[in-house]
Amino acid sequence: MYVWEFAALKPYWGLIWQGLLVTVFYTVTTVAAGLVIGLIVGILRTTAPRWIAVPLRLYIEIFRCTPLLVQLVWMYYALPVLIGVDMSPAMACFIALSLYAGSFYAEIFRGGIEAVDVGQWEAGRAIGMRRGKIFRRIVLPQATQVMIPSFINQTIMQLKNTSLVSVVAVGDLLYQGSVITAASYRPLEVYTTIAVLYFVVLFPLTLVADRVELRMGAHR
Amino acid sequence: MSALIASNIHKAFGDHEVLKGVSLDVARGEVVTLIGASGSGKSTFLRCLNLLEMPQQGELAIGTHQFAFGRGVRPAGDAQLALLRRSVGMVFQHFNLFPHMSVLRNITEGPVQVKGMAQAEADALGRDLLAKVGLADKADAFPSRLSGGQKQRVAIARALAMKPEVMLFDEPTSALDPELVGEVLAVIRSLASEGMTMVLVTHEMTFAADVSTRVGFMNDGIMAEIGTPEETIRQPRSERLKSFLSRFHETH
Ligand SMILES: Nc1ncnc2c1ncn2[C@@H]1O[C@H](COP(=O)(O)OP(=O)(O)OP(=O)(O)O)[C@@H](O)[C@H]1O
Ligand SMILES: [Mg+2]
Numbered sequence: 001m002y003v004w005e006f007a008a009l010k011p012y013w014g015l016i017w018q019g020l021l022v023t024v025f026y027t028v029t030t031v032a033a034g035l036v037i038g039l040i041v042g043i044l045r046t047t048a049p050r051w052i053a054v055p056l057r058l059y060i061e062i063f064r065c066t067p068l069l070v071q072l073v074w075m076y077y078a079l080p081v082l083i084g085v086d087m088s089p090a091m092a093c094f095i096a097l098s099l100y101a102g103s104f105y106a107e108i109f110r111g112g113i114e115a116v117d118v119g120q121w122e123a124g125r126a127i128g129m130r131r132g133k134i135f136r137r138i139v140l141p142q143a144t145q146v147m148i149p150s151f152i153n154q155t156i157m158q159l160k161n162t163s164l165v166s167v168v169a170v171g172d173l174l175y176q177g178s179v180i181t182a183a184s185y186r187p188l189e190v191y192t193t194i195a196v197l198y199f200v201v202l203f204p205l206t207l208v209a210d211r212v213e214l215r216m217g218a219h220r
Numbered sequence: 221m222s223a224l225i226a227s228n229i230h231k232a233f234g235d236h237e238v239l240k241g242v243s244l245d246v247a248r249g250e251v252v253t254l255i256g257a258s259g260s261g262k263s264t265f266l267r268c269l270n271l272l273e274m275p276q277q278g279e280l281a282i283g284t285h286q287f288a289f290g291r292g293v294r295p296a297g298d299a300q301l302a303l304l305r306r307s308v309g310m311v312f313q314h315f316n317l318f319p320h321m322s323v324l325r326n327i328t329e330g331p332v333q334v335k336g337m338a339q340a341e342a343d344a345l346g347r348d349l350l351a352k353v354g355l356a357d358k359a360d361a362f363p364s365r366l367s368g369g370q371k372q373r374v375a376i377a378r379a380l381a382m383k384p385e386v387m388l389f390d391e392p393t394s395a396l397d398p399e400l401v402g403e404v405l406a407v408i409r410s411l412a413s414e415g416m417t418m419v420l421v422t423h424e425m426t427f428a429a430d431v432s433t434r435v436g437f438m439n440d441g442i443m444a445e446i447g448t449p450e451e452t453i454r455q456p457r458s459e460r461l462k463s464f465l466s467r468f469h470e471t472h
Pocket of ligand 1: 233238256257260261262263
């Protein structure tokens with residue numbers, strides 16, 4: 001019978017806390033950057049001419065159809081060689097995670113925008129509204145309602161995906177876990193704690209998601 | 221005095237010529253109804269009148285707004301189109317209310333966002349219009365809580381809120397259960413009696429005969445016959461119109 005010894009982690013709480021902050025930091029910043037990219041790319045894909053829309057489609061497919069781990073490693077090892085700039089692991093991770101999130105958010109935005117009935121655009125035009133205003137006031141709010149569940153799912157995935165940055169030695173929660181394991185020889189306690197921490201952060205988010213979904217559905 | 225003049229309107233979708241030179245001159249206060257078989261181009265023509273569809277040839281004059289279409293004529297920009305549409309209201313078959321806004325906000329959206337009216341003033345206007353269409357108690361409801369007939373009456377109020385010079389209706393009662401048709405027609409009838417200039421597409425032949433100053437029969441992309449309801453509906457001249465009307469009476 002294994003004897004759990006969580007007390008052995010006591011000296012390492014500072015490191016774990018640091019790791020958690022890094023994980024949350026990467027999630028928040030790359031979700032924010034990904035949303036900006038996704039909104040712009042998503043809108044352009046629904047409205048822009050082909051010569052813009054096609055390259056954007058290519059970007060989306062490349063990032064959706066290669067593993068994030070490969071993207072991270074590629075950004076870290078290959079991109080600096082190609083463009084001749086040194087890139088810190090932190091920067092490479094930020095770029096890869098943002099572009100990755102952006103590609104998924106772009107598809108969510110596009111899907112949401114296209115799900116809005118063309119009759120809504122026409123009704124806006126018929127009362128004399130201009131295109132931008134119809135988009136902001138009529139289409140986007142409705143698209144957002146459709147998008148929210150997928151958006152929250154993707155954001156939860158994004159937080160979990162940040163664990164991959166540990167591969168290029170960025171000190172996130174998982175990376176600190178491996179450091180602490182090496183020092184304490186307590187892998188069970190360490191990785192159990194880390195799993196619990198991910199869960200504690202994410203579970204409330206799923207509850208919020210359910211709430212939002214319910215409320216959004218209220219006046220349908 | 222003409223409220224609307226459309227001359228020689230042509231519209232094709234790809235190779236498919238839907239309007240082959242349709243003209244219509246509507247005097248102020250007139251109610252013109254368009255009838256015709258499915259696919260004859262009624263909706264397309266109506267949508268050309270507020271330029272939701274862009275004609276490829278012809279001219280359109282509504283109030284002070286003038287447009288010409290064709291090769292070598294610079295197409296109107298978004299801003300010009302928006303300006304025209306302020307003075308032309310449109311009511312759609314499927315209502316197209318904004319589902320994320322309350323009934324009152326649906327109505328005030330145009331005045332506030334397009335004309336820059338103060339929200340309080342627009343609210344007052346909106347409540348007046350709701351009273352007029354018999355829905356004073358629904359101001360704060362969301363569209364999903366309304367029956368089809370109520371939705372269409374809100375849609376009419378939304379169009380009226382822009383104080384249009386002309387109202388266009390595209391089969392406003394076709395999506396409604398039969399028992400709800402009357403309440404919408406009653407609103408349109410009262411608008412007619414107030415002298416609102418209207419062009420409407422409808423299959424409600426009795427109503428059309430009753431409320432219209434003229435009835436136009438569209439066939440295969442042209443205005444095949446147009447005249448008083450008496451002339452068009454009771455004394456059709458062409459075989460096409462006769463057979464349309466007799467087929468129509470069999471199925472309705
Ligand atoms: N956006 C479009 N793209 C391609 N074809 C179109 C488009 N809009 C209309 N059409 C075609 O134009 C023709 C005329 O359509 P329209 O909707 O004007 O007919 P209608 O007289 O209103 O018929 P209905 O009584 O069925 O409403 C139809 O053959 C239709 O398929
Ligand atoms: Mg039609």
